[in-house]
Amino acid sequence: MQDDADPPGGEPEGFRVLADELKREFRSWMSDPVVWPAERVDELARRTFALQVSGNRAYGSYCRRLGVAPPAVHGWRDVPPVPTAAFREVPLVVGEPRDAVLEFRTSGTTRGSQRRGYHLVRDPELYRASLTATFYRFVITKAAGRGRLPIASLVPPFDQAPHSSLSWMADAVVERFGTRNSECFAAGAGVDWPGAGRFLARAEERGKPVCLFGTTLAFDEWTRRLMETGRRFRLPDGSVAMDTGGSKGRDYLIRDEVVARLHSCLGLPPGNVVNEFGMTELLSQRYGTPEALVAPPWLRTRSLDPVTLEELPEGETGILNHFDLANAGSVCSVLTEDLGSVAGGRVRWEGRVPGAPPRGCSLATADLLRSQTGTVGEDR
Secondary structure (H helix, E strand, O other), X not given: OOOOOOOOOOOOOOHHHHHHHHHHHHHHHHHOOOOOOHHHHHHHHHHHHHHHHHHEHHHHHHHHHHOOOHHHOOOHHHOOOEEHHXXXXXXXXXXXXXXXXXXXXOOOOOOOOOOOOEEEEOOHHHHHHHHHHHXXXXXXXXXXXXXXXXXXXXXXXXXXXXOOHHHHHHXXXXXXXXXXXXXXXXXXXXXXXXXXXXXXHHHHHHOOOOEEEEEHHHHHHHHXXXXXXXXXXXXXXXXXXXXXOOOOOOOOOOHHHHHHHHHHHHOOOHHXXXXXXXXXXXXXXXXXXXXXXXXXXXXXXXXXXXXXXXXXXXXXXXXXXXXXXXXXXXOOEEEEEEEXXXXXXXXXXXXXXXXXXXXXXXXXXXXXXXXXHOOOXXXX
16 A cells, blocks of 8 residues: 555656766765765765655655654664665665666575565666776776776676676676776676686786686686696786675685685785675675775665664674665665674675574564555564
């Protein structure tokens, strides 16, 4: 049953102005990575929250049920988060679902065969501005020259994986930072390992740095193959690799071992293997190592008590709540089922919550669903 207070669809007033302003801010930070004052982040948080409450039908109903209106939000910490589970249940988009240009879907590998989450994206250029700025600052600047360089992608292109945010990201990275020598070695049938090997051989011969882009799992398989065959390469100084995706439930996959094999097989210094932490539900990413993930100033994270959802002191482990201004077209505050801690702006990722979702996440999801149906759930 639709809430009578819900606004009509279409593009809410102010969305285009805000989106364009954010894109300019992201691009400016790429060339001049200044620290954003906390007041600036909070001011943008208030504006995006007001826009999302008025223009995102599902989220607006949820916030009204919680009794949280724009005047009560003073900064990003005050914005009610939406659990990742909600992305499986309702369309979370500013305007109408038909206004979305892209629909990214979760892999569905973490909790089995349950319904996959989906993130409706109104403005792909907002995603592009965020990801290219952060990829440049945290990955490309580690490469010699810091300009365009040959990129080897082990991620299928977007035209073969049309709902993958990672594939869209890979295409955008190659388009923005890759040379004509860049190649994608992943396809529906798997990875062209011989072709990837020829890419490494050419890089070694030319003596020019390269960038390798893939999942931790793909790098694990690639380096295991090289170890088995005894083949070794020495990539030029200034080469860099970005890995993402984690173990996806594979206990045998240990990232430190993958990084060590990249050093042994390809000559990549461990400091030039950059881990990326991203989610389908977020349009910005963190980079570094799982023990110390850093982010652009428009992506903030806090650790919450799994039951009460109260913010925990720095360094204490809880469930991670991300606030991402690049999500202006959907919902900025996303409550995950990831365990971690935050200290000095850096996130330590400690894995997924085992078993059922944390009680706080479950209750928040139930609240959101009740706000859509008008039904009353079980007593808390």
